[in-house]
Amino acid sequence: MKKILLFLFLGAVGVTAYSCDNNDDVVQGVDYDTISQVKDITGTFSSTGDYTISQGLNIPSTDVVLVYRLVGGNAWQQIPKSVYLPDVAGKPTNRVFDYNFVFNSQQVQIRIDDENFNLPSDLTSGEISSYLNNQTFRIVLVPASATGVGGAKSKNASVDYSDYNAVVKYYKIDDTKVQNIKVN
Numbered sequence: 001m002k003k004i005l006l007f008l009f010l011g012a013v014g015v016t017a018y019s020c021d022n023n024d025d026v027v028q029g030v031d032y033d034t035i036s037q038v039k040d041i042t043g044t045f046s047s048t049g050d051y052t053i054s055q056g057l058n059i060p061s062t063d064v065v066l067v068y069r070l071v072g073g074n075a076w077q078q079i080p081k082s083v084y085l086p087d088v089a090g091k092p093t094n095r096v097f098d099y100n101f102v103f104n105s106q107q108v109q110i111r112i113d114d115e116n117f118n119l120p121s122d123l124t125s126g127e128i129s130s131y132l133n134n135q136t137f138r139i140v141l142v143p144a145s146a147t148g149v150g151g152a153k154s155k156n157a158s159v160d161y162s163d164y165n166a167v168v169k170y171y172k173i174d175d176t177k178v179q180n181i182k183v184n
Contacts, residue, residue, distance in 0.1 A: 036171045037063075037141040041110075043183040045132040051112040051119060053183055055139065059105050063141040066111060067101045068164050070136040076164035079110070083131060088124055092117045097131075110137050138164070138178070142171050 060063060068076035072160035085095040097115040100148050101108055112119065112132075159170035168175055 016131065036143070036173050037139075038175055038178045039139045040136055040178050040180040041139065041183050042134055042136045042180060044134060045112055045119075046184070047119070051115075051132075051182055053110045053135070053137070054107055055110075055121055055181065055183060056107045057103075057141070059103060059108075059141060061105065062144055064144045065101075065103045065108060066140040066142065066161055067108065067169065068140070070098055070138070070139045074137055078162045078164070079137075085127060087124075091122050091124070095122060108139050136180075140164075140167060140173070142167065 037057075038057070039057070041053060041055045041085060043049075045051045045053065067079050069079055069081065071077045079099040079101060081099050083097055083099065085097075087093045087095075095117050097117075098113045099110065099121075101110045101112045103109070121132070160166045167173070
């Protein structure tokens with residue numbers, strides 16, 4: 001009888017040890033214990049800042065960085081984004097620049113790239129106001145999936161990352177209390 005109880009006890013311990021693992025936080029390729037982060041930064045692009053706005057963040061290597069520009073009201077446009085300016089008398093023609101960003105594990109830098117004209121002298125005062133002054137960007141950190149299933153690295157991801165509202169819905173992000181930081 002003692003041998004049977006010993007085997008039952010060892011069997012129960014073995015089943016318990018085998019059934020306990022740490023993979024219960026990932027369901028169908030979506031990591032539910034990684035918390036998405038959202039932060040707004042508002043700043044002005046200027047020559048003293050080399051037309052760059054920087055924000056320090058702790059970015060885990062398991063996250064993907066998405067950046068959106070506020071383009072009016074409550075509309076967010078994903079960057080990188082090319083801006084084609086109309087021809088204006090007294091200004092160069094075919095004026096184009098890009099909002100772009102780079103990041104590392106400590107910060108995100110949003111910048112203006114590839115300008116084919118002189119900033120800001122080749123812009124009208126209205127264009128300076130619309131494209132350089134007090135620009136608001138939303139930085140969104142979402143989990144990446146190294147397996148390519150359901151995360152931002154997946155070619156078949158079920159979310160359109162260019163659509164801010166789709167990203168918010170997919171990752172269940174509460175964007176009603178986003179921290180807004182004024183830089184430069």
